[in-house]
Amino acid sequence: MSTKIYISIDTAAVSIGSLTIIQGINQEFRSRGIDATIVRTGSRGLFWLEPLVEVETPAGRVGYGPVTTDAIPSLFAAGFLEGRPHPLCLGLTEELPYLKRQQRLTFARCGITDPLSLADYEAHGGFRGLRRALAMEPAAIVEELVASGLRGRGGAGFPTGVKWRTVLQAPGPEKYIVCNADEGDSGTYADRMIMEGDPFVLIEGMIIAGMAVGAARGYIYLRSEYPAAFRVLKRAIAIAYDGGYLGKGFDLEVRLGAGAYICGEETSLLESLEGKRGQVRFKPPLPALEGLFGKPTVVNNVISLATVPIILDKGARYYADYGMGRSRGTLTIQLAGNVRYAGLIETAFGMTLREAIYDYGGGTASGRPLRAVQVGGPLGAYFPESLLDTPLDYEAFAERKGLLGHGGIVVFDDTVDLARQARFAMEFCAIESCGKCTPCRIGSTRGVEAIDKIIANQQRDKNLQIVEDLCELLQDGSLCALGGLTPVPVLSAIHHFPEDFHRV
Amino acid sequence: MDSARATALINEHSSLPGALLPVLHALQDEFGYIDPAAIPLIAQGLNISEADVFGVIGFYHDFRQKPPGKHVLKVCRAESCQAMGCENLIRHIEGTTGVKLGETSPDRGLTLEAVYCLGNCALSPALMLDGEVFGRVSPSVADVLLASARRPA
Numbered sequence: 001m002s003t004k005i006y007i008s009i010d011t012a013a014v015s016i017g018s019l020t021i022i023q024g025i026n027q028e029f030r031s032r033g034i035d036a037t038i039v040r041t042g043s044r045g046l047f048w049l050e051p052l053v054e055v056e057t058p059a060g061r062v063g064y065g066p067v068t069t070d071a072i073p074s075l076f077a078a079g080f081l082e083g084r085p086h087p088l089c090l091g092l093t094e095e096l097p098y099l100k101r102q103q104r105l106t107f108a109r110c111g112i113t114d115p116l117s118l119a120d121y122e123a124h125g126g127f128r129g130l131r132r133a134l135a136m137e138p139a140a141i142v143e144e145l146v147a148s149g150l151r152g153r154g155g156a157g158f159p160t161g162v163k164w165r166t167v168l169q170a171p172g173p174e175k176y177i178v179c180n181a182d183e184g185d186s187g188t189y190a191d192r193m194i195m196e197g198d199p200f201v202l203i204e205g206m207i208i209a210g211m212a213v214g215a216a217r218g219y220i221y222l223r224s225e226y227p228a229a230f231r232v233l234k235r236a237i238a239i240a241y242d243g244g245y246l247g248k249g250f251d252l253e254v255r256l257g258a259g260a261y262i263c264g265e266e267t268s269l270l271e272s273l274e275g276k277r278g279q280v281r282f283k284p285p286l287p288a289l290e291g292l293f294g295k296p297t298v299v300n301n302v303i304s305l306a307t308v309p310i311i312l313d314k315g316a317r318y319y320a321d322y323g324m325g326r327s328r329g330t331l332t333i334q335l336a337g338n339v340r341y342a343g344l345i346e347t348a349f350g351m352t353l354r355e356a357i358y359d360y361g362g363g364t365a366s367g368r369p370l371r372a373v374q375v376g377g378p379l380g381a382y383f384p385e386s387l388l389d390t391p392l393d394y395e396a397f398a399e400r401k402g403l404l405g406h407g408g409i410v411v412f413d414d415t416v417d418l419a420r421q422a423r424f425a426m427e428f429c430a431i432e433s434c435g436k437c438t439p440c441r442i443g444s445t446r447g448v449e450a451i452d453k454i455i456a457n458q459q460r461d462k463n464l465q466i467v468e469d470l471c472e473l474l475q476d477g478s479l480c481a482l483g484g485l486t487p488v489p490v491l492s493a494i495h496h497f498p499e500d501f502h503r504v
Numbered sequence: 505m506d507s508a509r510a511t512a513l514i515n516e517h518s519s520l521p522g523a524l525l526p527v528l529h530a531l532q533d534e535f536g537y538i539d540p541a542a543i544p545l546i547a548q549g550l551n552i553s554e555a556d557v558f559g560v561i562g563f564y565h566d567f568r569q570k571p572p573g574k575h576v577l578k579v580c581r582a583e584s585c586q587a588m589g590c591e592n593l594i595r596h597i598e599g600t601t602g603v604k605l606g607e608t609s610p611d612r613g614l615t616l617e618a619v620y621c622l623g624n625c626a627l628s629p630a631l632m633l634d635g636e637v638f639g640r641v642s643p644s645v646a647d648v649l650l651a652s653a654r655r656p657a
Contacts, residue, residue: 011622011623011624012624012626012627012639015627015630015637048626184620186580186583186620186621188625189625191623224566225623257566258528258565259565260565275523275550276556277559277560277563278564279563334625336584337583337588337628338587342626377583412587421583424586431620432620434563
């Protein structure tokens with residue numbers, strides 16, 4: 001049997017040269033007359049080790065990384081195809097503490113299987129959830145989701161099962177499942193990883209959602225910044241049609257957004273899918289009752305839908321046993337920014353920020369002291385070091401005027417200027433505002449101007465008051481979360497880092 | 505713009521529900537931008553008003569109304585990349601190319617744009633050159649990438 005080696009072609013791995021490594025290794029295979037296969041996988045999410053090369057051995061997969069082109073001949077000379085020692089050898093990948101301590105439920109296959117092989121998918125537990133769902137009544141599937149405690153992983157944390165129940169009970173023959181794959185928050189990449197690395201789990205989750213609520217059609221609304229995910233999803237959908245998983249009662253299509261952050265807001269996303277400007281809708285009516293093309297619609301985030309198969313497979317109880325308080329199951333944390341070991345951590349809710357950043361992340365990449373952490377994307381709070389013992393849990397973050405959002409953690413060292421970060425939060429809101437409501441459209445621009453004056457030391461107290469007033473207006477007067485939550489990073493920066501607003 | 509080709513692309517997508525974005529993407533993929541001359545064709549093909557088409561083109565950051573440069577460089581300036589020095593990187597690129605964010609070089613060789621997150625936040629700072637994502641891009645790496653892209657073939 002020929003040796004198998006595994007190399008990721010996830011966007012992140014490719015962005016630091018994994019395709020060049022594949023070429024280099026293939027060349028060595030040819031020139032040395034070696035019979036071996038390279039399986040192109042998603043990523044394990046250990047990004048500081050990419051390009052990571054794994055070799056199948058009787059004991060398991062042995063990892064080597066980060067591999068450079070220059071190191072390839074010496075890997076062959078050292079006998080890496082038998083898993084032999086080399087300075088880049090990491091031992092068994094599964095035994096790396098970073099991976100071993102995690103509880104990978106949603107990401108069980110990511111980085112392990114060939115993303116476009118149905119056989120691989122099934123051999124690693126794929127379609128077991130769907131098979132169980134096929135034997136269940138729609139209402140029973142919905143109740144299983146409710147009992148699992150799964151909450152929307154896009155950021156809002158609304159119970160997924162409850163949303164499904166509303167759509168199931170909504171009258172009408174025409175309903176839709178919409179997957180929100182507009183992962184626009186900086187510091188997040190879990191959706192991208194699963195779409196590129198295990199697309200069938202998302203497809204399976206959407207088929208189950210369709211069965212549960214009585215929808216015959218689904219759309220994945222994908223941001224255009226993810227061209228690789230678009231290619232993978234299109235091919236995976238075609239393969240699922242050929243395999244008979246799609247097209248028999250459930251049709252699925254992937255649609256591209258066009259570079260608008262606001263289209264991650266569900267009503268704006270629906271407008272965009274309908275071919276319009278992505279402007280936010282008034283709620284009510286809820287999309288669950290009047291969503292896409294005015295029909296009852298489930299709008300769920302990628303990770304929420306990709307978690308459905310394992311809940312159906314192992315049961316609600318199994319999933320709910322992970323977690324803390326009202327945050328059940330696992331959270332996919334994404335470490336980003338100025339952190340040494342940036343990567344994906346899927347683990348039960350409840351780990352503290354400090355554990356994530358230091359025990360996993362190894363502190364800052366620059367080696368300088370950590371000064372601020374932004375959790376939950378551009379609308380999340382900036383926390384100082386003194387709040388690092390906050391557990392990663394929806395309620396714990398809300399209590400500290402922060403939000404967990406989609407689980408992205410961006411680390412900043414002591415070179416950060418929080419007045420500039422607050423200015424950016426306002427600027428981003430101004431750039432991305434859909435323009436429908438005045439507080440967001442105009443308030444954000446006024447916010448940039450006022451913060452510029454604070455930075456320039458012009459009438460600081462007066463302008464700080466203006467910023468706080470604007471924040472109150474945005475919070476209370478905006479239609480959606482963009483305007484409503486822009487004050488979170490701004491006020492947290494002012495509150496926790498006042499010295500940055502008083503620099504001489 | 506080749507009107508016959510544009511009409512063919514519009515017709516290819518016109519039966520999709522909510523067809524406007526797929527049509528605009530198809531046109532931009534083909535021509536590099538949405539020619540104003542395409543607007544009446546789209547309006548007619550999808551049975552919507554020209555104002556609707558124009559409004560949608562203007563709403564989304566992706567859609568261009570002028571042809572881009574031969575190469576398009578999008579540099580991420582969202583928070584994760586900020587934490588790893590993207591503002592310095594942008595200043596460096598603007599300095600060496602003489603092109604500012606949002607502009608195209610006079611020889612139409614390069615368009616420089618800001619992007620807000622490429623989902624490569626574990627390997628910040630990131631940029632996208634002609635659709636390809638690069639991670640951990642230092643100023644010197646950016647120089648190499650730009651030099652190899654702009655070298656005459």
